[in-house]
Amino acid sequence: MWGQSLGIVLRPQAVELIQLQRTWRGFGIGETARIPLEKAPQADAPLAVASAIQGALATVRGGTFKLGVALSVQDVLLRSFTLPPLPKAEWQTAIQFEVRKHIPFRIEDLIWDFHATEQRSAKRLLVVFAGIRTESFARLQGWFKDAGVRPIFLEPSSFSLARLVQETDKSPTSFTAIVDVESDAAQLVIAKDH
Secondary structure (H helix, E strand, C coil), rough: CCCEEEEEEECEEEEEEEEEEEEEEEEEEEEEEEEEECCCCCCCCHHHHHHHHHHHHHCCCCCCCCEEEEEEEEHHHHEEECCCCCCHHHHHHHHHHCCCCCCCCCCCEEEEEEEEEECCCCCCCEEEEEEHHHHHHHHHHHHHHHCCCCCCEEHHHHHHHHHHHHHHHHCCCCEEEEECCCCEEEEEEEEECC
């Protein structure tokens, strides 16, 4: 094994762990664990969530790892839109202005980021915006602090699924559909060309 990363998936009813391994042959999935939560994670139950995170991490052999967190789709605000071509220095301001048209509350109440792709042939900027409410982000930080871990990134679970496919299917012309089913929701992710 040349290195390992861990992914934690925070779901309403469980904390799931996936061990991702890089080997000389490429990429593989190692240990997995699912720790059920007694009730949906709420601000009044932080120790239950922290304990579930610790329980999931206890299933992994080996000492050092990088930890990424996939958030349930219900917890993340995702929007996709296009803008005309802009200089990179103007992206953030233009995206803030545009996203205000697409969200039901103030952007100042979000912790957010975006991914922008210049499509020069179409003369446009494709933007994927992801945000989480500030109070939800603070709650997440509390859970991980109580669990004694510090993730290197947080992202919507649909991004994590697309990333997993990107690592396993290097064909630039193929589409891959991934279905993630929970007890009360499902999501379909169609991934192509990263």
